[in-house]
Amino acid sequence: MRSKKSQTVLARLKQITGTKSDASLSSALKVSPQTLSSWKGRDSTPYSLCVEIAQARGISLDWLLLGEGPVLRLSTAGNASEQTQETITRENTILAMWRLLNEEDRNAIQHALEEKRRLREMELKLSEMASILSTLQQLRET
Template identity: 70%
Template structure:
């Protein structure tokens, strides 16, 4: 991709990957810092890289390349719903959003998720105990 907006594309790539520096972006993209520096010097970001990132992370190419429209790709209404593909897209979307959060927000969300899981486990245990008590009550009456 060749345009004067390559710096903006690199800034959006940093946003997607949750990175702040060129060094951390090159690590996230699994390229050398020299490669990233070369892209900046040529004012060029590989289109194929942008397409791959957009596809795997559920990001809109319009947003990534042009800064237009929503960041996340909208699902196709007419496309058949494949459960595994939908789950993968959903996971990619969640991961993309996760990477945009700062560390405090990530910790807060993780704590809330852990608490939700703990409560679900307790509810399951309570249901099992209630069933056991009910069966004991029936056996004592007979």
């Protein structure tokens, strides 16, 4: 993505990753600080990275790139029909409560949610590794 508004895209990336500094953003994006610095210097943020993050986090690409519309991606017609009314009501309640929070509390909650997601990913990897180790031990014993 090439635009004079690349700095605002990076600011929105900080917002959705719950980071405040360039160093913490580069860590959250899994790029080197030098890479992030070069993006800033060129006033360019990779479009593919923005798409990947938007998809992974359910963020609206319009909001991330342009600052327009809702932050969260709206459900497609197919997904909306699969959701139960209870789920929709719960999401709307959470969203309403979210809007009442100050920015510091939002960042804290977002950070906790991201940490929870990372822990789940690590637990899954650990489980996979334990399964592989068990299989290797069984092969070694035979």
